[in-house]
Amino acid sequence: MVETLTNTPCCLDFAASKCVVNVDLCYLVGGGTGGLAVARRLAEDGRHTVLVLESGGIPKEGNEIPALAPGFTSDSDIIFRYTSVPQQNAALSTDGLERIISGRMLGGTSSLNYMHFNRGSPRDYDAWAESTGDQSWKYSNMLPYLKRIETYAGDYPSDQHGYFGPVMLSRPKYAPGLDYWLEAGKSLGYQTRVDPNGPQKISKRTELNYCPLKELIVNLDTRFTATEFSKRLGRRDSSYTAYIQPILSSTPNLRVLTNVNATQIMFSGKHAVGVKFDSNIQNSYSTDNVVYAKKEIIISAGSYGSPVLLMRSGIGPREVLEAAKIPILQELPVGKNLQNHIALELDFLINDTSAVIHPPRDFTPENLELFNRTGDGPYSSAGGATGQAFIASSVAKAAGESDWADIQFTMAHSVKEVLRVMETESYQRLGARFDSIEIPACMNFQMKSDEFLACYIKHLSHNGCHPVGTCKMGPSRPFCCVIGIHGLRIADASVMPSIVNANTQVAVYAIAERVSELILQQWQQQSSFRQKSWHHGQSQFGGQSWQRFSFGRKHFPSYF
Numbered sequence: 001m002v003e004t005l006t007n008t009p010c011c012l013d014f015a016a017s018k019c020v021v022n023v024d025l026c027y028l029v030g031g032g033t034g035g036l037a038v039a040r041r042l043a044e045d046g047r048h049t050v051l052v053l054e055s056g057g058i059p060k061e062g063n064e065i066p067a068l069a070p071g072f073t074s075d076s077d078i079i080f081r082y083t084s085v086p087q088q089n090a091a092l093s094t095d096g097l098e099r100i101i102s103g104r105m106l107g108g109t110s111s112l113n114y115m116h117f118n119r120g121s122p123r124d125y126d127a128w129a130e131s132t133g134d135q136s137w138k139y140s141n142m143l144p145y146l147k148r149i150e151t152y153a154g155d156y157p158s159d160q161h162g163y164f165g166p167v168m169l170s171r172p173k174y175a176p177g178l179d180y181w182l183e184a185g186k187s188l189g190y191q192t193r194v195d196p197n198g199p200q201k202i203s204k205r206t207e208l209n210y211c212p213l214k215e216l217i218v219n220l221d222t223r224f225t226a227t228e229f230s231k232r233l234g235r236r237d238s239s240y241t242a243y244i245q246p247i248l249s250s251t252p253n254l255r256v257l258t259n260v261n262a263t264q265i266m267f268s269g270k271h272a273v274g275v276k277f278d279s280n281i282q283n284s285y286s287t288d289n290v291v292y293a294k295k296e297i298i299i300s301a302g303s304y305g306s307p308v309l310l311m312r313s314g315i316g317p318r319e320v321l322e323a324a325k326i327p328i329l330q331e332l333p334v335g336k337n338l339q340n341h342i343a344l345e346l347d348f349l350i351n352d353t354s355a356v357i358h359p360p361r362d363f364t365p366e367n368l369e370l371f372n373r374t375g376d377g378p379y380s381s382a383g384g385a386t387g388q389a390f391i392a393s394s395v396a397k398a399a400g401e402s403d404w405a406d407i408q409f410t411m412a413h414s415v416k417e418v419l420r421v422m423e424t425e426s427y428q429r430l431g432a433r434f435d436s437i438e439i440p441a442c443m444n445f446q447m448k449s450d451e452f453l454a455c456y457i458k459h460l461s462h463n464g465c466h467p468v469g470t471c472k473m474g475p476s477r478p479f480c481c482v483i484g485i486h487g488l489r490i491a492d493a494s495v496m497p498s499i500v501n502a503n504t505q506v507a508v509y510a511i512a513e514r515v516s517e518l519i520l521q522q523w524q525q526q527s528s529f530r531q532k533s534w535h536h537g538q539s540q541f542g543g544q545s546w547q548r549f550s551f552g553r554k555h556f557p558s559y560f
């Protein structure tokens with residue numbers, strides 16, 4: 001059951017409107033993509049009680065309908081909204097100020113996103129292994145976790161896929177324009193029948209006979225594929241619907257508390273022991289509620305939320321904490337290393353609307369009824385990005401990384417290559433022509449010239465909604481533990497040392513799967529050690545042994 005403060009039975013001091021909760025073992029801040037995946041794995045083990053505190057509520061009605069996803073991104077009830085610092089080379093049409101959003105509800109941003117399902121390149125995971133010095137992050141070692149996420153229902157069944165995981169990975173039947181996309185890719189010499197979620201290999205192009213845009217894209221080793229999605233029968237599969245909803249009522253050791261906002265981690269010395277939170281239930285606002293966790297605290301508040309919570313708790317860069325007059329508990333470069341993809345939409349005019357979603361024609365009551373009945377049709381698509389391609393640019397090539405695609409485009413990113421695709425026979429049949437938005441600063445340049453495109457990109461590009469890296473794993477931070485602090489871990493997009501070359505939710509799920517397994521192993525080892533120590537202590541010290549050897553109790557007797 002999803003609970004609110006007003007009805008949770010574990011709230012000990014309910015009458016005083018301050019809530020003091022003692023959780024058996026573990027407490028998670030943030031019921032988002034990573035958080036709920038960790039919560040599920042820890043709870044289903046059966047030996048531990050897990051409490052999730054989530055700032056938002058249950059996803060709104062209609063959240064499962066992909067076609068409604070774009071509308072939800074501006075619903076202030078279910079998003080965190082920020083504005084970037086002024087950018088020098090992006091978003092200049094809005095004075096360099098970027099609108100940044102993330103999900104604020106159960107499922108977090110997996111309840112808000114467009115459901116594209118891409119693992120990223122094996123090179124991305126290998127790079128994590130290299131930067132952390134921990135070989136277990138290598139792709140070959142992460143493959144079991146990637147498989148554990150998914151129930152594969154795509155076109156390429158193989159031993160590269162999982163078939164029993166919570167998230168359904170599928171390719172929708174309804175895919176307007178996909179045929180044109182694949183035909184265009186094929187006509188340019190690219191492979192098209194490739195598993196987008198198999199190990200990402202860049203296929204060799206058969207010939208390079210036409211490349212007027214070669215300064216940007218020299219190596220056109222690209223694969224054009226259908227896009228795959230985290231959807232079950234055409235409906236959104238989020239971490240809430242996939243990991244938690246199916247087990248919540250039958251898992252009494254898993255508690256989920258909604259509409260509570262964590263404000264600070266509490267410490268005894270350098271040991272994280274609890275979290276303070278505000279709650280806002282039915283317009284009744286209460287502050288400084290406290291939850292204590294016996295085992296440990298795991299933060300999964302996302303790439304913006306996790307560093308903020310750490311800094312509020314005294315963990316962060318000295319200059320930031322001093323400026324905010326927050327006593328420093330641990331100086332760490334929290335909040336640095338923010339990485340994101342850059343995104344740019346290009347508009348084309350075509351004369352045949354069968355290749356795109358056409359709202360007046362497609363979003364009809366009949367098609368809604370079709371979706372409700374079968375999960376098919378226009379309502380099963382979040383914006384119609386039915387095809388995608390991964391390509392290695394000349395920048396990647398120059399760095400010796402021609403097998404590490406640094407551009408992903410989904411009808412259509414990566415300007416010059418998209419323009420090229422639109423010039424192919426298949427898109428010319430649709431009458432496709434570039435319909436550039438008029439930007440005064442770019443009007444002096446010749447349309448499609450390098451100068452024009454550079455100006456266009458600087459003005460209209462924006463963040464790709466894939467923030468990572470703000471609490472990055474380092475060599476001295478095993479199992480996503482916070483350096484210098486006991487009992488505090490992070491499991492979300494913020495721990496990635498570097499961004500993957502695709503959409504980020506799958507990598508977050510993989511991190512959550514791996515971290516939760518490590519946590520369970522570590523807890524198991526600790527309890528075996530404790531048991532051994534206890535027996536040993538008993539024989540040595542008789543009745544005094546428990547206090548002498550047990551962890552936790554000794555340090556925090558008042559909490560437990």
Ligand SMILES: Cc1cc2nc3c(=O)[nH]c(=O)nc-3n(C[C@H](O)[C@H](O)[C@H](O)COP(=O)(O)OP(=O)(O)OC[C@H]3O[C@@H](n4cnc5c(N)ncnc54)[C@H](O)[C@@H]3O)c2cc1C
Nearest residue numbers: 030032033034055108109113115116262302305493503505
């Ligand atoms: C518009 C959009 C479209 C996207 N499309 C795709 C896509 O198609 N495919 C893809 O792979 N990726 C996509 N992404 C990115 C992807 O969804 C995210 O990278 C991923 O979901 C992040 O997971 P997370 O666990 O790090 O954070 P989140 O899922 O955001 O979870 C953080 C959770 O913590 C909660 N929280 C934060 N602060 C507090 C606090 N103080 N107290 C309590 N709770 C708190 C939040 O409410 C949230 O539930 C998209 C992102 C956006 C914004």
